[in-house]
Amino acid sequence: MPKSSQSQPRYKRVLLKLSGEALQGEQEFGIDPKVLDRMALEIGALVGIGVQVGLVIGGGNLFRGSALNEAGMDRVTGDHMGMLATMMNGLAMRDALERSNIRTRVLSAIPMSGIVEHYDRRRAVRDLREGDVVIFCAGTGNPFFTTDSAACLRGIEIEADIVLKATKVDGVFTADPVKDPNAEKYERLTYDQVLEERLGVMDLTAICLCRDQGMPVRVFNMNNPGALTRLVVGESEGTLIE
Ligand SMILES: Nc1ncnc2c1ncn2[C@@H]1O[C@H](COP(=O)(O)OP(=O)(O)OP(=O)(O)O)[C@@H](O)[C@H]1O
Ligand SMILES: O=c1ccn([C@@H]2O[C@H](COP(=O)(O)O)[C@@H](O)[C@H]2O)c(=O)[nH]1
Numbered sequence: 676m677p678k679s680s681q682s683q684p685r686y687k688r689v690l691l692k693l694s695g696e697a698l699q700g701e702q703e704f705g706i707d708p709k710v711l712d713r714m715a716l717e718i719g720a721l722v723g724i725g726v727q728v729g730l731v732i733g734g735g736n737l738f739r740g741s742a743l744n745e746a747g748m749d750r751v752t753g754d755h756m757g758m759l760a761t762m763m764n765g766l767a768m769r770d771a772l773e774r775s776n777i778r779t780r781v782l783s784a785i786p787m788s789g790i791v792e793h794y795d796r797r798r799a800v801r802d803l804r805e806g807d808v809v810i811f812c813a814g815t816g817n818p819f820f821t822t823d824s825a826a827c828l829r830g831i832e833i834e835a836d837i838v839l840k841a842t843k844v845d846g847v848f849t850a851d852p853v854k855d856p857n858a859e860k861y862e863r864l865t866y867d868q869v870l871e872e873r874l875g876v877m878d879l880t881a882i883c884l885c886r887d888q889g890m891p892v893r894v895f896n897m898n899n900p901g902a903l904t905r906l907v908v909g910e911s912e913g914t915l916i917e
Pocket of ligand 2: 760
């Protein structure tokens with residue numbers, strides 16, 4: 676993709692977290708190929724202006740360990756299934772990116788020989804420097820975590836400038852805007868405000884990790900076309916937590 680002379684990115688390297696649920700689009704479950712293609716286009720626009728992109732995708736469109744556990748399954752088995760779900764989403768996203776001629780590497784926290792390579796931080800950084808989009812799959816590789824924590828962990832490890840959390844709402848609100856129509860959006864928040872007010876947009880383990888390592892997080896709505904590029908070139912989108 677050609678470099679645009681007009682859009683100068685303010686970040687050199689970002690870690691983008693996509694919610695698994697977003698991939699299902701209007702469906703009840705699974706992956707909507709139209710959503711994948713749209714996201715590939717948005718990610719390609721970043722690559723086109725020279726931004727290095729690490730990607731973590733959730734698994735909520737397929738399985739969540741906590742939901743399987745509530746239905747009677749052993750929690751650790753449920754979490755293993757959740758991590759495998761992130762793997763399926765990662766493979767689907769690689770396919771969409773490569774169909775858009777965007778070079779992509781998938782690295783898994785759980786060895787999955789013959790399908791993808793095992794996660795290696797130095798390898799990931801090398802690939803990012805070469806302009807590949809790197810998809811980090813299987814979360815942290817451990818049960819009882821979420822892909823929010825995995826995104827923050829990988830973002831810190833690869834020395835990303837920021838973690839960008841893409842959701843279906845416009846940022847962080849005083850309450851869940853899906854449930855409370857009177858909820859008001861924050862432009863900026865400190866990590867401690869998110870923790871003290873228990874603002875549920877992101878899991879608290881992830882916020883603690885970012886606070887302790889000084890990693891800024893921006894929460895934004897990926898359903899707004901072009902939002903990702905706008906915020907990377909410095910326009911105000913969503914909510915900044917720092
Ligand atoms: N204070 C809040 N501000 C904004 N959103 C909130 C808040 N509290 C709860 N939420 C909810 O958190 C959701 C964000 O979670 P997200 O869509 O990223 O899912 P996830 O659980 O991280 O990913 P996955 O779908 O893969 O499991 C929003 O859609 C919103 O409904
Ligand atoms: O490090 C991790 C990351 C994820 N899981 C399991 O996967 C699912 C899907 O991830 P979401 O963040 O909910 O989209 C999650 O519910 C966990 O069951 C994990 O065990 N460890």
